Amino acid sequence: MNIEEKNFLTLSLDRFEQLRSLGTKTLAQLNDDNIHWSPDTESNSIAVIVQHLYGNMLSRFTDFLTSDGEKPNRNRDTEFVEQKLLLTELKKRWDEGWDCVFDAIRPLTISDLDKEIFIRGESHTVMEAILRQISHYAYHVGQIVYIGKHLKGAKWKTLSIPRGKSEEFLTVPFKQ
Numbered sequence: 001m002n003i004e005e006k007n008f009l010t011l012s013l014d015r016f017e018q019l020r021s022l023g024t025k026t027l028a029q030l031n032d033d034n035i036h037w038s039p040d041t042e043s044n045s046i047a048v049i050v051q052h053l054y055g056n057m058l059s060r061f062t063d064f065l066t067s068d069g070e071k072p073n074r075n076r077d078t079e080f081v082e083q084k085l086l087l088t089e090l091k092k093r094w095d096e097g098w099d100c101v102f103d104a105i106r107p108l109t110i111s112d113l114d115k116e117i118f119i120r121g122e123s124h125t126v127m128e129a130i131l132r133q134i135s136h137y138a139y140h141v142g143q144i145v146y147i148g149k150h151l152k153g154a155k156w157k158t159l160s161i162p163r164g165k166s167e168e169f170l171t172v173p174f175k176q
């Protein structure tokens with residue numbers, strides 16, 4: 001077992017937790033009206049993005065090792081229809097989706113990483129499937145944060161290093 005294999009599951013859980021945290025901190029800054037705003041009819045609101053993530057998380061991670069990641073009861077198209085959920089309802093789905101992800105990944109072991117699973121009938125190793133979902137979730141969490149920041153403007157509470165403060169966050173100066 002090499003260092004990459006040993007740490008892959010821990011690192012994946014850390015990345016998923018970082019993504020969850022960014023979305024949670026964004027949702028905490030918004031209200032019921034904010035989550036349903038979109039810039040145009042072809043764009044998704046935060047609510048729609050969370051609806052989609054929720055559906056995807058439940059589909060991909062329920063019975064993760066034993067059934068196709070595209071469950072027959074999932075209706076992906078309806079995830080993209082604005083449901084006018086309240087922020088409290090949306091946060092509940094957000095947490096339920098992430099809980100499903102973590103409940104599926106935490107019990108995995110290194111020996112599970114090479115197992116074959118399927119998503120829409122396409123074969124993946126467990127490692128490939130996890131990487132696929134990290135990528136997918138990062139894409140959508142970035143959208144959520146961007147929309148949230150746009151809506152809050154000057155009232156936005158930054159989720160990373162504030163502008164003009166980079167030097168304060170340097171822990172080890174670079175030396176050649």
